Amino acid sequence: MSYWEIAIERASTNTLNSYRRVMENYPYLKDLAIKVRKAKEEVLKNLDYYIDLTLKSVEKTGGKGYYVNNAEEAREVIGKIVGKGKLVVMGKSMVAYEVGLRKYLESIGNEVYETDLGEFLIQLADEPPSHIIGPAIHMTKERVEQLLREKVNKNIKENASHEELANVAREFLYEKFIKANVGITGANAVAADTGSIVLVENEGNIRKTTVLPPVHIAITGIDKILPTLELAIAEALVQSGFNGLYPPTYINVTSGPSSTGDIELHRVSPAQGPKEFHLVLLDNGRKEAAKDDVLWEALLCVRCGQCHFHCPVYRVLDGKWGDPPYSGPMGAMWSYVVYKDPLPATLCTHSGGCKEVCPMEINIPRVLDYIKWKYNRKSS
Numbered sequence: 468m469s470y471w472e473i474a475i476e477r478a479s480t481n482t483l484n485s486y487r488r489v490m491e492n493y494p495y496l497k498d499l500a501i502k503v504r505k506a507k508e509e510v511l512k513n514l515d516y517y518i519d520l521t522l523k524s525v526e527k528t529g530g531k532g533y534y535v536n537n538a539e540e541a542r543e544v545i546g547k548i549v550g551k552g553k554l555v556v557m558g559k560s561m562v563a564y565e566v567g568l569r570k571y572l573e574s575i576g577n578e579v580y581e582t583d584l585g586e587f588l589i590q591l592a593d594e595p596p597s598h599i600i601g602p603a604i605h606m607t608k609e610r611v612e613q614l615l616r617e618k619v620n621k622n623i624k625e626n627a628s629h630e631e632l633a634n635v636a637r638e639f640l641y642e643k644f645i646k647a648n649v650g651i652t653g654a655n656a657v658a659a660d661t662g663s664i665v666l667v668e669n670e671g672n673i674r675k676t677t678v679l680p681p682v683h684i685a686i687t688g689i690d691k692i693l694p695t696l697e698l699a700i701a702e703a704l705v706q707s708g709f710n711g712l713y714p715p716t717y718i719n720v721t722s723g724p725s726s727t728g729d730i731e732l733h734r735v736s737p738a739q740g741p742k743e744f745h746l747v748l749l750d751n752g753r754k755e756a757a758k759d760d761v762l763w764e765a766l767l768c769v770r771c772g773q774c775h776f777h778c779p780v781y782r783v784l785d786g787k788w789g790d791p792p793y794s795g796p797m798g799a800m801w802s803y804v805v806y807k808d809p810l811p812a813t814l815c816t817h818s819g820g821c822k823e824v825c826p827m828e829i830n831i832p833r834v835l836d837y838i839k840w841k842y843n844r845k846s847s
């Protein structure tokens with residue numbers, strides 16, 4: 468067995484057990500998921516209205532909102548905010564990967580570090596992510612040890628524990644957080660009524676990325692908008708529950724730059740956290756998909772990553788299915804939505820496991836069948 472096969476097998480066993488435990492212990496998550504699906508449907512039917520409302524709400528909190536059509540525009544807007552010669556820390560963001568942000572910021576003269584452990588590992592290895600929640604799940608502990616010894620600390624002892632390996636990254640990144648000029652994150656959900664972003668995590672790296680540097684930039688897709696902050700937080704709970712890591716260690720809500728009302732209850736900004744907050748909302752094929760009678764369902768995805776582990780194709784292909792960062796059954800849909808690549812969908816064998824576990828009840832086999840049909844029609 469290759470180390471990829473071993474790693475995916477170990478990760479699948481661990482996650483399936485924790486997923487079942489979470490579903491048994493917190494049955495309310497299923498009801499919450501139904502509520503979130505209805506809210507997302509409402510937004511997708513009225514995207515322009517909700518994009519406009521979100522951008523206005525961000526401005527009201529003292530932040531700056533941007534709507535960008537594609538990856539190029541996203542890189543341009545963020546490149547201008549960041550500038551050159553900066554130290555940038557990044558929280559895990561699939562949309563940042565989608566637009567090639569890290570490599571672009573490096574190419575214009577910035578020092579950039581991924582701070583999520585999995586993302587940090589794939590940055591060190593210069594490999595694509597293999598799963599939307601655990602980007603380095605294709606790496607065994609032995610491979611991680613070897614990589615960290617080569618790139619970060621040659622003194623790591625043989626057969627280091629999981630804890631010791633995590634600590635190597637923690638020590639290396641600590642100084643980067645303190646010195647960073649800019650923090651860049653994604654967003655699990657965006658609240659249209661308040662302009663807040665919600666981020667769910669376990670490591671604490673996102674909390675540091677959003678608070679320590681003087682400038683915070685969040686980039687996310689327009690599909691992440693929810694009508695209210697209440698529903699945006701519900702979305703984060705659903706995402707975390709269905710990925711099997713529940714309760715999440717942290718849920719972060721950011722509404723504009725840091726502020727204080729401690730002098731006469733007059734709210735002013737900044738306080739101890741960032742002086743600037745920027746939210747970049749990306750289309751990149753999402754609006755077109757939202758108008759399609761079948762494809763629109765893909766936009767309901769909350770990125771829980773559970774469909775991957777219930778899919779024989781993903782497991783047989785050792786995680787190498789879909790156009791990075793999108794992988795597995797959701798990735799086969801999203802490869803088409805944002806990259807117009809129908810080929811991952813053609814590998815689907817329609818086992819249907821993905822549909823059974825999807826919290827948004829997306830009919831993934833139907834969407835993939837539709838993409839196949841479009842592809843076959845075009846090539847015949």
Ligand code: SF4
Nearest residue numbers: 768769771772774825
């Ligand atoms: S398609 Fe459904 S199961 Fe798969 S990642 Fe998205 S929400 Fe989760």
